[in-house]
Amino acid sequence: MKKIVVVGGGAGGLELVTHLSKSLGKKGQAEIILVDRSRTHVWKPLLHEVAAGVIDKYSDGVDYRMHAVAHKYQFQLGNMRHLDRENRQVVLDPLYDDEGVIILPERNIDYDYLVLALGSVSNDFGTPGVIEHCYFLDSLVQAERFHKALLNQLLRINQSCVDKKELHVAIVGGGATGTELAAQLHHIANLARAYGMPEMSADRLKISIIEAGKRILPALPERIANSARGALTKLGIKVLEGTMVSKAQKEGFVTSEGELIEADMMVWSAGVKAPDFLVNMNIFETNKANQILVTPELKSTVDESIYVIGDCCGFQQQDGSWVPPRAQSAHQMATTAATNLINTFQNKPLKTYRYKDYGSLVHLSRYSTVGSLMGSLANSSMFIEGRLARIVYVSLYNMHQFAVHGRVRGFFTLLSRKVSNIVGPKLKLH
Numbered sequence: 001m002k003k004i005v006v007v008g009g010g011a012g013g014l015e016l017v018t019h020l021s022k023s024l025g026k027k028g029q030a031e032i033i034l035v036d037r038s039r040t041h042v043w044k045p046l047l048h049e050v051a052a053g054v055i056d057k058y059s060d061g062v063d064y065r066m067h068a069v070a071h072k073y074q075f076q077l078g079n080m081r082h083l084d085r086e087n088r089q090v091v092l093d094p095l096y097d098d099e100g101v102i103i104l105p106e107r108n109i110d111y112d113y114l115v116l117a118l119g120s121v122s123n124d125f126g127t128p129g130v131i132e133h134c135y136f137l138d139s140l141v142q143a144e145r146f147h148k149a150l151l152n153q154l155l156r157i158n159q160s161c162v163d164k165k166e167l168h169v170a171i172v173g174g175g176a177t178g179t180e181l182a183a184q185l186h187h188i189a190n191l192a193r194a195y196g197m198p199e200m201s202a203d204r205l206k207i208s209i210i211e212a213g214k215r216i217l218p219a220l221p222e223r224i225a226n227s228a229r230g231a232l233t234k235l236g237i238k239v240l241e242g243t244m245v246s247k248a249q250k251e252g253f254v255t256s257e258g259e260l261i262e263a264d265m266m267v268w269s270a271g272v273k274a275p276d277f278l279v280n281m282n283i284f285e286t287n288k289a290n291q292i293l294v295t296p297e298l299k300s301t302v303d304e305s306i307y308v309i310g311d312c313c314g315f316q317q318q319d320g321s322w323v324p325p326r327a328q329s330a331h332q333m334a335t336t337a338a339t340n341l342i343n344t345f346q347n348k349p350l351k352t353y354r355y356k357d358y359g360s361l362v363h364l365s366r367y368s369t370v371g372s373l374m375g376s377l378a379n380s381s382m383f384i385e386g387r388l389a390r391i392v393y394v395s396l397y398n399m400h401q402f403a404v405h406g407r408v409r410g411f412f413t414l415l416s417r418k419v420s421n422i423v424g425p426k427l428k429l430h
Contacts, residue, residue, distance in 0.1 A: 002030050004341060005090055005111040007080050009036035009064055010044060012310035012330030013117035015403045019338040021073040029345050032073035033109060035090065036064060039077060042140050043400055044119070045327055048177055050143040052184035053150065053428040054365075057140060059417055062404060070409070076109060080118070083281060085303060090114065113305050113344075115337060116292065120272035120311035120325050123289075129248035134268040137177060146267070147428070153264055154189070157204055158197035166204050170253055170263035172245050173270035174211030175219065176362050179228055181267065182207050183364035186235045191427045208238040208261055210253060212270065215241050219324065220360050223383050224370050231368040245270075272325055274312035287314045287322070296352040298337050307341070309333035315353065323355045327396070331403070332356065361393045369393050 004020060006013050017034045024030035040061040042050060049055045068075035078092035088111050095104040121138045124130040135146040157167045169185060171178045189205040209216065209232070216232075216239060217225040229239055244256040252263040274290035285293040285301050291314030293301045298313065300306040308314075311325035313333060323329050336353040343350055359382075361371030369389035373382045384392065402410040 001028070002112040002345075003033060003110055004030050004113045004115070005033045005035065005109055006115040006117060007035045007090060008117035008119055008310065008312075009034055009038070009041050010117060010119045010310055010330065011327050011400060012334040013115070014041050014062065014064075014067070015331060015400070016115060016117065016309065016334040016338055017073050018067075018071055018404055018406075019334070020341060021071045023338075023342050024345055025072050030112075033076060033111075034064065034068065034073060035076045035078055035080060035092065035109065037077070037079040038140055039064060040140060041067075041404075042143075043327070043397060045176075046397070047137050047140065047143040048181040049184060050140065051135075051137055051146040051150070051181060052188050053147050054184060054188065056428045057144070061140070067404070076107070078104070078107065081106075081277075083114075083283060084108070085283060085306075088112065088114075088305070111305075113307070113341060115307040115309060115341075116278075116300075116312060117308075117310045117330070117334075118275055118278070118312045121275055122268055123271040123273040124268060125271070127245060127247060130268050133248045133250060134172075134266045136268055137181070138272075146265075149265065150185075154192050154197055154200055158192070158200045160199075166206050167265070168206045168208075168252070168263045169265045169267070170208045170210060170261050171267040171269060172210045172253065173268065174209050174213070174216030174239070174241065175269060175271075176217065176360075177269040178209055178211075178267070179216055179232060180363055180365070181269070182209055182232060182237050183235065183367055186237060187365040187367070188427055195425065195427050202236070206238070207236075208240060208263070210240045210243050210245060210255075210261065212244045213241065217362065220362070221372055221383070224360070224362065224372060227368070227370045227385060228362055228364065231364050231370070235367060272311060274314075278312060287316075289314070289322075291322070297340055297350045298333060298353050307337045309337050315355070317355065326360075327400070328358055329355060331400070361389060361396070363390070363393045 006017050017032055021032050025032045040057045042057055042061045064075045081093045082091040089108040092107045094102055094106050096102055122136045136142045153167050186202050189202040192200040215225045232239055245253045246256045247254045253261045279286050279290050292308045293314045294308050298307050300308055310330040315323040336351055340350045359373040363369045370385040371389050401413055405413050
């Protein structure tokens with residue numbers, strides 16, 4: 001039996017193995033294997049909510065091993081370190097426990113077809129001090145690390161009720177992650193009053209968003225950016241546009257003008273790139289963002305047995321632009337890759353991938369949701385905000401749940417989440 005190995009269980013990777021297991025796996029035509037370094041999947045657009053503490057991985061995550069059992073595929077916990085194209089093997093790092101004791105040695109997984117869905121990481125552009133002093137939100141582990149540090153800082157500020165100290169948070173990057181995180185932090189600072197921190201409030205939280213470009217949300221229409229800026233400013237969040245950071249240090253960020261923006265907590269969310277090791281392997285053709293170049297069918301340009309989807313996929317469109325690293329892109333690529341793999345087994349022609357922009361939404365916690373619908377499907381985008389935008393934003397998450405779990409299981413998963421949100425705490429304290 002032929003083996004299809006998918007490395008990376010993000011939005012695209014998890015949806016892909018679900019689709020393949022229902023078709024090729026269920027019919028016994030292929031063995032489906034998913035590899036990921038984490039035990040739990042959380043939809044990446046929600047990682048800033050994990051960081052803020054409004055959701056946790058237990059109620060909103062998907063356990064890979066349990067999902068694999070339910071959908072009849074295999075799950076391998078591990079980190080890909082290398083690719084042996086000659087022998088068609090994925091090489092995984094040894095697996096250690098928290099005390100450094102080895103659990104599993106280095107492993108080689110054979111494949112007939114390989115799908116790389118490794119996602120992206122933050123791009124620090126070589127800025128000095130960023131790695132040493134900043135938090136990133138690329139993975140569940142990083143989001144949980146930030147959340148623990150945030151709880152400690154909230155406790156510190158709450159106890160400093162005599163001198164009324166303030167908590168300063170500086171976020172570099174005015175994209176969706178940076179703006180949404182800022183709004184969520186403002187919300188939980190007020191929420192903390194009801195969870196054993198009576199001296200804490202948003203008045204004692206000072207948030208700065210630092211954007212090097214002319215405006216925040218540079219990838220979205222200007223009207224959305226203007227609306228989001230207005231909502232953030234109304235909350236007292238400082239929005240610094242056209243501000244370049246030259247370095248990060250213990251006290252905060254230093255701008256190109258030499259100004260120090262003081263911060264107790266620093267977050268870096270200024271742009272993304274595919275993991276560096278994809279370039280370091282010297283196997284694939286890549287672009288400036290480390291993305292692997294692909295054919296119109298989403299195959300790598302150097303090996304027809306290797307597909308690439310999601311943020312690590314470099315797909316150049318006819319107008320010369322690159323498909324943006326968004327959840328909707330990963331979802332569409334997963335659908336095309338699944339179709340092409342199934343068609344390969346059935347000796348049918350392959351499909352060409354075409355990116356469709358259905359618009360973008362920015363959810364600013366409980367305060368506002370703004371965005372545009374239709375995208376390239378219409379001559380002009382339709383601007384939406386408020387309740388309608390919130391409903392559409394929630395529906396995107398629901399669609400992901402249905403793609404991962406199926407209609408019935410997805411419905412009950414969403415129902416369980418709804419009940420948990422009603423009866424459970426609004427702020428996670430662990």
